[in-house]
Amino acid sequence: MREILAKALGGALPPLSGAELDQALGERRQEFEAAVRQAVPRALAQLQREPIMPPASVELRGIFCFAHRLDSTERWQEQENRCSAARGRLLAGEDFALVAARVSQGATRELGGRLGSRFLDPLEPLDQQLSRLQPHELSPVFEVDNGFWCFRLNQKSAGKPMNFSDMPWEAKRVLLRQALGQVMEMDSAGQPVAMMSPLTTDR
Numbered sequence: 001m002r003e004i005l006a007k008a009l010g011g012a013l014p015p016l017s018g019a020e021l022d023q024a025l026g027e028r029r030q031e032f033e034a035a036v037r038q039a040v041p042r043a044l045a046q047l048q049r050e051p052i053m054p055p056a057s058v059e060l061r062g063i064f065c066f067a068h069r070l071d072s073t074e075r076w077q078e079q080e081n082r083c084s085a086a087r088g089r090l091l092a093g094e095d096f097a098l099v100a101a102r103v104s105q106g107a108t109r110e111l112g113g114r115l116g117s118r119f120l121d122p123l124e125p126l127d128q129q130l131s132r133l134q135p136h137e138l139s140p141v142f143e144v145d146n147g148f149w150c151f152r153l154n155q156k157s158a159g160k161p162m163n164f165s166d167m168p169w170e171a172k173r174v175l176l177r178q179a180l181g182q183v184m185e186m187d188s189a190g191q192p193v194a195m196m197s198p199l200t201t202d203r
Helices: 002-008 018-047 073-091 096-103 107-111 125-130 169-185
Strands: 057-066 114-119 142-144 147-157
Touching: 018 169, 057 073, 057 096, 073 096, 073 147, 096 107, 107 114, 114 169, 125 142
Parallel strands: none
Antiparallel strands: 057 114, 057 147, 142 147
16 A cells, blocks of 8 residues: 555655555545435535536646656756746747647657647646636646646537536546535534545655
8 A cells, every 4th residue: 555655756755654545545534425325416416406517628738847756956947947948948939849749748749749638637737727717828837746748628618508417527527526525514513524635745
């Protein structure tokens, strides 16, 4: 279990003792099991009552510059500068596909940086910022867990009401997360139940 957690966190465990880490993992497991037994069925029932709006979706292109959690501060700064320089070239009018091919370290560099369709999760800070972009507008450089991104919004779509069961999996994930939050806030005992939060550590 510890090895799996360390791998998920990029090779570093939170700064906790063995007993504290075991306790934290046990608490997360209890929260998960409680959600599976109680909150998830209630949230699904809420979503399946009638047709609902899917999350807003966007078509993106992106430039990605990789940095590992265990890399030095200097390496992170170097990669941020690399992504910022690429953004500057795009603002100057260079072709996105050409810049992506030469600079991006993401798997879509050979596809001109095309990332396809993405459903926006209003609970995610990055998606909140992407939702404010206008078509053909460039984003700022965003720092993420494994490096830096600069996006261009190609298209934005609100969709139309449809049955939850007919939605793509990623749209279901976003809506279920929102519904779970609402269900937990309306706990019948009057005590809000906290959403599960990941174990985190500063790099």
